[in-house]
Amino acid sequence: MLQKEGVIRIPSGCAIAGIINRKKKTFSGDSIITSISLMHDRSNGLGGGFAAYGIYPGQKELYAIHIFFDSHEARMSTEKYLGRYFDIESGEMMPTRKSAVIKQAPLIWRYFAGPKEAALEAEEFSFEDEDNFKSIPDADAEGAREKEFVVRRVMHINSSLPGAFVASCGKNMGAFKAVGYPEDVGEFYMLDKYRGYLWTAHGRFPTNTPGWWGGAHPFTLLDMSVVHNGEISSYDANRRYLEMFGYKCTLQTDTEAITYILDLITRKHGLPLSTAMAAMAAPFWDEISRMPDEMRDSARKIRIIYGSALVNGPFSIILGCEKGMFALNDRIKLRSLIAAEKGDYVYAASEESAIRAVCNTPERVWSPRGGELLSAGYEEADHDTENETVNVSRYIENGLVNINAGIQDRGVDMHIETNADYAGRSNNFLKYNRNSKRVMAGTNAGLKRESERDTEVRAV
């Protein structure tokens, strides 16, 4: 593969930025390029990328699959594989501009495709998967089955087809990434020609892993994309946990694990995004001890069930998905993150000046606290209340309340209405999680161990 180790080391950090229009009014990629390029000095040219939503309205029913190939042979064999599982409506080379600075580009293709009916019918799902499909809110089991089908194909391509990497595979969205500075990457992919209603961007400064095309941000799965500044000390613990659910971490970068954790908890387990965020940046045990009863109960369950999804280490992330734009810092806020709002637009970035470069007079500028979810959903009647307003609240107020709300939503199907029932549901998850089962079996011992770990973190 096209891998190149970073050779220069300048103390700096990655840059992230995101802009959403909450009424889904589209705007060109110029704004996000302007915003991210103001933070040029935070990256070192070894990775830049964008996620764009609402850019393929004409093909919004189809999966837009962006793939990097090392060679024509890799493309041929991948297309053969895709053809077995998908009806490919169109496939084309990604339009790009000639660039003096973006070099050693792989072959970049995009396909618009839908699963072949017969292949989808023939796909075998485990009992646990079927069980989960039934319980996912806002989606029929058929839709859930289809998504899992697509994810499996992507995992197979990334792990088993040499010389092929899927950059994105969502509907009406795409990831555009490369080795280079973000503004050059935007120019290369001609993002000024696209119009979207949500854009995120990343300027990379790789520290522990190679700077290569597949390792550039965003990291995506289905409609979800993550840009990340920081590093995950718990990467291997998270990776091993994710592997138990069929995820394969193949891109040599920690951020990939964040994307899969979010996918696991929201898509496979059908819990609200705020729950996934509360698992990744879990409240400390001493904070949990001060929560009101019901909230404390939920928080304990999340820490126990999703202990292996806790993301340790410094991070700020911006997530794009079909529900809108979300941002999160690690719980002790070891990376910078600023948000602003004006009219229907919400902005997030590593630096305030990057927001002011595209919105000089915001109505509000603020800095979410560590572990506090910034939530900017679309203003649409058919979306759940979680996303109806720009909602910044600490997990202890929002995430955990929503956990209960989310569980109650699903209660219609699952006859789960109380926290006690939630515990029953939780046991379902534990079927696939041997580690958690052990913790659950000795809950108190588990809690104590976790408490000690928190203490260590604080003492550092």
Add this chain to the structure above:
Amino acid sequence: MFELNAAGLHFTELNRKVRELLKDGAEEIILKNVGGQRYIADGITGSQKIYIEGVPGNDMAAYMDGPEVTVFGNVQDSAANTMNSGRIIIHGSAGDTAGYAMRGGEIFIRDDAGYRTGIHMKEYKDKKPVIVIGGKAGDFLGEYMAGGIIVLLGISSGHEGDIVGSYCGTGMHNGVIYIRGGAEAYRFGKEVKTEDAVPGDLEIISGYVARYTEYFGGNAAGIMSHKFQKITSFSSRPYGKIYAH
């Protein structure tokens, strides 16, 4: 009075121009349209005044020794990093780690301060750094603080609850933090003790409050009519047992 338009300038170019002006004897400089340029006013010595319009980038006034910087806007992370002397007046909020390892001089922040404000600030003889925050402060205020004074007022915005985040004073071993109205016990690191400020403390605080209202307006007497909580360390060497065998 000299004026520089910072729009579109990279920080190396902007800071080179500032240094040239100072070298040529400029006493006052206005920087207009500043947008994220790093290292403004870093390492400069003297008694000049610099006015900044816009949002300066990270590490503003790092190692600064003497001048006065006034910002009409917010500042980003690590303002006054290891600053030696001088003054910073911020008509807005500060990002994270303002006053990081500060050795002397003063910062007046009209609104809020981010995480880890005053981390590892220190004092030696007459060098005593001071940070005055008009709004609220994030977690880890005065973390590993080894000297100097932090005054937290919590007056400039309508916040509910405690005006300071958690882990305040964690690892602190010298200096003092004053919090107007105080905060709940769980907000503080285990290395610090809290008590009511006494008349000697109030005299110090009222001096800084007078200066705060002079820069930003407000009613000094009204601010001083509240109780203040004083935070100091139990020990000047909290980790001595860890490192000495």
